[in-house]
Amino acid sequence: MIKTLSVSVLRWDLPASLVVFLVAIPLSLGIAVASNAPIAAGLIAAIVGGIVAGLAGGAPLQVSGPAAGLTVIVAELVQAYGWRATCMITMLGGLLQLALGACRVARTALAVSPAIVHGMLAGVGVVMVLAQLHVVLGGSPQHSAISNLRELPGQLVAHHSQATLLGLLTIAVLLLWSRLPKGRFSAARWIPGPLPAIAVATLTAWLLSWDAPRVELPGSLLSGWHAPALPHGPPPEIVGAVVAIALVAAVESLLCSVAIDRRRPAGVPRADLDRELVGQGAANTLSGLLGGLPIAGVIVRSTANVEAGARTRASTVLHGLWILVLALSCGPVIEQVPLAALAALLVALGVKMIDTARVRDLRHHREAPAYFVTLGGVVLLGLGEGVLLGLAVMGILALRRLTRLTVRVEEAAPPPGTLAPLPRPSPPAGDTPAAAQPAGLAQGSAGDTSAGGRPGRWHVVVEGTLTFLGVPKVTAVLQRIPPGTAVDLDLNVDFMDHAAFDAIHEWRRAHERLGGGVDIDEIHESWYERAVTGDMSPPRKSSPPARWWAPWANRRRRTEGPELDAPEVSPSALLLAGVREYQGRTAPLVRPIMAELAFEQKPEHLFITCVDSRVVPNIITASGPGDLFINRNVGNMIPRYGSRTPDDSVAATVEYATEVLGIRTITVCGHSNCGAMAALLAGGSEVDHLTSLSRWLKHGNHSLARFLASEPRGDEPPLARLCQVNVMQQLDNLLTYPWLRNRVEAGDLELVGLYLDLETANVHILDPAAEAFVPVPDEAPDDDARTLT
Structure with missing residues (x-):
């Protein structure tokens, strides 16, 4: 076993760790700059994220470190409380993650809609681009995204320094590197683009002796270390900051774990989300204690890890060790990196975070409003406010879906002995003008051929969730049915509250007093009948029927037949059980078709x-x-x-x-x-x-x-x-x-x-x-x- 593991590490994980290391170095430095934190804080977070989260986490191929999605929160905390207090908030956020992981609630974080998460990341990307563009253009970022946007035109036309040229050079190398042709440049394409972009900008500044602000590192990573300090401010705001750091980092990490889990190679175990949350908590606790940035699972580094061929957690741990070696031995080299080059790298990263492809997918699921509201809220109001707005919109959308109701009037059946009219589709009642409704709703039944012109029978179908919100729609249809008619009312509803029951019951009593008849048929559950009888005990839930297109493994627990319900079933027995199910349920339905096709x-x-x-x-x-x-x-x-x-x-x-x-x-x-x-x-x-x-x-x-x-x-x-x-x-x-x-x-x-x-x-x-x-x-x-x- 040890021999197999060592071979896997040497063959797959060692090369992959070097690739991730090359990706992580420039991004860690850039995120520290964007967060208004010490440069060393980015390296500390990358080291701790790689080693601690890599060893303790439950997602073996996920790479953790300073995340761009947390830059806005961290920058606001640094401005409000100072750096040492921000480290304390990071440490407390890590302890909260440890507690959540111990309570095994990791999967509840996935209840946050991806529309909100992607909208938050896109908003952070916009804020990052607006702020770092000022650095690229030789200026300083303002305190808010709106101020950055307002000052940007003046910054564009202002006199630009050599730092601007370095930033533009970095972006140009990033663009060209991603478009290198195949052939003799194939080997170069394995080197992540940010590394050559930063290297070219650094060499240019050094060779031409350009005067541009550069990275400043302490003598050693922990030479200027001070213990984290308690933040001073209103307790609710401090608690909110701790919760924000813990939850945003946790959700981003867990979503990243799920995404990487779908791309894992054969033989790699599935992610344990509760263990991953514990690992993230341990890493954030230590990072805050040592003076590092908050840590989260990062999709860019994790994807690079998988594509580079990683097979075990050794890759992410080794990448953290390489950063530690570099930080301890190559400080003078890092100090030659121009800040404008890091800012340009963050501009490119921010643009990538605004993933327009996500919008197309969200539109298919009608969740794009939550995405855009979250994005706008993060840019205009702040990250916390934007996420709350997104949650509110998703709540409204969910409420609308849960209370969706369809009411339709189907073609009335004529009295016995008359010719039936040709069937025609009826639009959903309440959604069309009166002229589009069946004529009988306004002027008598189309099938009114009985003696004395007595109206025929009407068929009303109510489908969905019937609550007080749907009462106006239902009563508007029911009150337009002519008096004295016979009505078949089908209630295919999964829930009915008292307001809806009362409205239907009162209409029924009034309609019957005028000589009409109402036959109520409840297709899904007997909500109306139980309300009439006073039996409001919870309805029994019968297991839904097996779906013929579902795999056997998905249906075994839900099928009544003993063959499919047995804990251990041989393949041949399972096949025969499926044949018996076909013969009992499907064959009678398709027999007329098969008889027609039997000879041709x-x-x-x-x-x-x-x-x-x-x-x-x-x-x-x-x-x-x-x-x-x-x-x-x-x-x-x-x-x-x-x-x-x-x-x-x-x-x-x-x-x-x-x-x-x-x-x-x-x-x-x-x-x-x-x-x-x-x-x-x-x-x-x-x-x-x-x-x-x-x-x-x-x-x-x-x-x-x-x-x-x-x-x-x-x-x-x-x-x-x-x-x-x-x-x-x-x-x-x-x-x-x-x-x-x-x-x-x-x-x-x-x-x-x-x-x-x-x-x-x-x-x-x-x-x-x-x-x-x-x-x-x-x-x-x-x-x-x-x-x-």
């Missing part, structure tokens, strides 16, 4: 995808029996025409689909984290012992060559890019078959590329012109739109 199939699409068990074509296309003609193979690959490694299985499928079945659409669907593509990316060394698989993977060489020749897009992981490139290449491989190419060019056959992101369960479609995968449009084009019912 007429699929519309040939769907070529991977054998990966996580890709289920019928689920991601919402298709059923007879819709898809499916070919599955390792890596969703199609051997090229005349390939040296012959394999006719895919070609036979394509021939049969097009020549016999008359299919006119062929779809190639790839997916993220494909094992075949991972093997290609590793050169096939991991599957050398699998002869047949190694021979089959040779069909992916063209995909690998295309991947190596293409330019990366942003921060997209190499494996994800190869999985997408492979889909494009397989579509090109189809065109190597002359007879198939002729059909495509004649417009008789369409080729489609899809990509399934397993983590988000989203499907993207290939845009051939841009050679990129884009989200599937929300609506089909008008000329080809069809409704699936």
